[in-house]
Amino acid sequence: MRIDLHTHSSVSDGTRPPAEVMRRAALAGLDVVALTDHDTTRGWDEARAALPGGLTFVPGMELSCELDGRSLHLLAYYFDPDDPELSAELARIQEARDTRGRAMVERLRELGSSVTLEQVERIADGARIGRPHIARAMVEAGTVASPDEAFTEEWIGGDGRAYVTRYGLDPARAVRLVRDAGGVSVLAHPRVRRGGEVFDDEVIRTLAGTGLDGVEIDHPGHEPDDRDALRVLAAELGLVGTGSSDDHGELSGDRIGCETTDPEAFERLVARAGGAR
Structure with missing residues (x-):
């Protein structure tokens, strides 16, 4: 079974419509795919309506957070999209x-x-x-x-001349909001060293203590040594380790399915969710 738990569509910053993301997921040989657009669930209905036979859809979202002035992303799955507190925060972020x-x-x-x-x-x-x-x-x-x-210091990279910070949720609060809405949360790509934010073990330990369910390990931007270290840490903390493409369509080279989540890990993640499965 091939499972990709991190993809984007044109509803946020991907280049393909949700229906096209689902079609490409099937062509890539995936059995399970999550749509995790930034701070929105607007693509879920289109994705479900276009779902090819044999492909399971996981409703998700990539939630924008901020920790000590740095951007941190939290993948959320199986939450109630109509939860009032979470919906209010999403409106503010958008x-x-x-x-x-x-x-x-x-x-x-x-x-x-x-x-x-x-x-x-x-x-x-x-x-x-x-x-x-x-x-x-x-x-x-x-x-x-x-x-x-x-995405460099010259222009709109994290420390770039034209970069502007924005509102993001406190990660611990975001974990709680997702949990209260019946969902599960996974820390997205914590060790992308080229053009991303790197979060050390202490940050992951702290979030695990607030109820974080998992950490993204097998990601195209993660080096082998970082993947190995994250696997050890996840096992120690009881976190589910996931693997995902973080596909953005043409923008990322149409790489859907290039990294996947172990089926047993996926079952563990689903078992923790109490939301709209």
Whole structure:
């Protein structure tokens, strides 16, 4: 059984519509796939309606958090999307995304880029503005040659000249919100050393103590040594170790299914959920 628990669609910052993500999941030989768009469940209905026979859909989301001024992402699964407290926080995060996007475009223009808000909004196509949308607009405007070049200190990387911070949930509170909504939570890609945020063992231990259910281990951005270390830590803390592609369509090279979760680990994760399975 092949299971991918981290994918994105054009509802957030992927390039493929939810229905296309499901079709590509089946073509990649997956048996189970989660749709985990950033801070939204808006793609779930389309994904379910387009689900090919034999493919199981896992309802999910990648929740934006902030820890000591750094961006931390939490994968949430099987939660009630109508939970009032979680829904209120999602609305706040989404509004902050739009404000941040406009501010980053303004900074880019001040730095000499010809990128416009209209370009970014067209690329986002109704989704909340994220940095990948801005990066694609920068390519279109000739500011950079590829989206990867945008995610640097020169432009919109974490310490970049045009980077703007945004509202994110405290991770411990986010874990609690997901749990109270009947779901389970997994720390996303904690050891991506190139262009990502790296979180040490102490952070993972602390989150495990607040009710975190799992940690993403087999991720395209994780080196072998980091995967081995995370596996040992997950076993020590009783966390479920997952594997996922973090596919964003064309933006990530259409890599859905390139990393997968062990079926036994998936069953352990499902057993912890009390939400809308």
